[in-house]
Amino acid sequence: MSVAELLKRSVLEHLSQEEYLYLVERAPLGALKEAADRIRREMHSDETVSYIIDRNINYSNICSAVCTFCAFYRKPGSTEGYVLTYEDIFEKVEETLSMGGSGILMQGGLHPDLPLEWYEQLLRELKSRYRIHLHCFSPPEIFAFTQTFRMTTWEVLSRLKAAGLDSIPGGGAEILVDEVRKKNTNKCNTNEWLRVMEVAHNLDLPTTATMMFGLGESSAQRIEHLERIYQLQVRTNGFVAFIPWTLQPDNTKIGRKIPDRQSSEEYLRWLAMARIYLINIPNLQVSWLTQGIQVGRQGLHYGANDMGSIMIEENVITPAGAHYRATEKNLVDAIEAEGFKPVKRKANYIQLEESIEV
Numbered sequence: 622m623s624v625a626e627l628l629k630r631s632v633l634e635h636l637s638q639e640e641y642l643y644l645v646e647r648a649p650l651g652a653l654k655e656a657a658d659r660i661r662r663e664m665h666s667d668e669t670v671s672y673i674i675d676r677n678i679n680y681s682n683i684c685s686a687v688c689t690f691c692a693f694y695r696k697p698g699s700t701e702g703y704v705l706t707y708e709d710i711f712e713k714v715e716e717t718l719s720m721g722g723s724g725i726l727m728q729g730g731l732h733p734d735l736p737l738e739w740y741e742q743l744l745r746e747l748k749s750r751y752r753i754h755l756h757c758f759s760p761p762e763i764f765a766f767t768q769t770f771r772m773t774t775w776e777v778l779s780r781l782k783a784a785g786l787d788s789i790p791g792g793g794a795e796i797l798v799d800e801v802r803k804k805n806t807n808k809c810n811t812n813e814w815l816r817v818m819e820v821a822h823n824l825d826l827p828t829t830a831t832m833m834f835g836l837g838e839s840s841a842q843r844i845e846h847l848e849r850i851y852q853l854q855v856r857t858n859g860f861v862a863f864i865p866w867t868l869q870p871d872n873t874k875i876g877r878k879i880p881d882r883q884s885s886e887e888y889l890r891w892l893a894m895a896r897i898y899l900i901n902i903p904n905l906q907v908s909w910l911t912q913g914i915q916v917g918r919q920g921l922h923y924g925a926n927d928m929g930s931i932m933i934e935e936n937v938i939t940p941a942g943a944h945y946r947a948t949e950k951n952l953v954d955a956i957e958a959e960g961f962k963p964v965k966r967k968a969n970y971i972q973l974e975e976s977i978e979v
């Protein structure tokens with residue numbers, strides 16, 4: 622088994638997990654970069670790099686789960702807990718639209734008391750007031766809804782879709798290996814996360830998928846995560862993008878045990894690996910928000926074809942230490958400086974028609 626042979630085979634066939642593990646542990650970073658870049662150029666031969674203008678509206682920080690890596694949540698009953706009013710949310714949407722935004726990413730803690738009608742009514746109001754894409758509620762929230770409202774995943778998602786939900790963000794995946802999850806979170810397990818996504822895809826709701834790494838998991842466990850995502854995509858073809866990022870440990874429980882961030886080299890190695898592994902997912906997003914713009918720019922040569930969002934507002938990973946910020950001009954300039962053509966897109970990765978003048 623040689624690195625060169627495996628990289629050649631990886632574009633023609635799906636390798637075994639042992640072979641991918643061999644690659645990620647043994648291949649020189651330059652070889653992974655070259656292979657990932659070749660795949661990316663074949664998949665996106667128009668040399669475009671997409672980005673989006675949106676914001677992360679966190680409707681509530683009250684959460685009945687406990688995650689070692691979260692600096693955002695407050696327990697039910699906390700004096701620091703909040704639930705945004707509809708009016709608060711409308712104001713945020715209007716500001717987003719005024720900045721050229723196409724949609725909102727809306728996620729919250731696992732609130733134990735809000736009824737399903739609160740979410741449905743909110744989606745309906747947003748759709749009736751604004752021309753906007755609603756990319757909302759990651760699998761842990763959807764799974765929590767099924768538990769709280771004693772409904773099936775199909776019922777919950779059907780109702781939210783009927784109320785205006787357009788697509789689902791792939792958050793809350795972290796590492797999809799229960800051994801890792803049990804040590805770090807009591808929200809949905811691996812199969813429950815994947816089940817939400819499978820039902821969403823079957824209902825024609827596109828979704829993204831993510832991987833947050835650096836929780837002390839092994840390379841083999843990261844490979845298992847990629848395999849679970851790959852296998853679901855074989856069945857459903859509903860993932861439109863994959864977004865890996867690294868643990869931000871500040872102000873978190875796990876940060877007392879693992880205070881150091883993953884290196885940029887480690888990030889780029891796994892970004893390239895994701896492109897090589899997930900050959901059946903069309904888009905790969907670089908996480909400039911956790912890595913900074915310079916590493917984000919490098920990532921465009923390690924398989925990524927999407928620069929993510931200018932993220933007008935972000936409240937979840939910012940308190941954990943992701944302090945990088947960028948304007949639309951910063952993203953466009955970065956994309957052009959790396960020799961690519963910037964295109965604006967929606968949360969479902971459909972490109973927007975209008976030309977870019979920033």
Ligand code: SF4
Nearest residue numbers: 684686688691694730
């Ligand atoms: S990551 Fe999400 S589910 Fe976990 S504690 Fe934070 S808000 Fe709650």
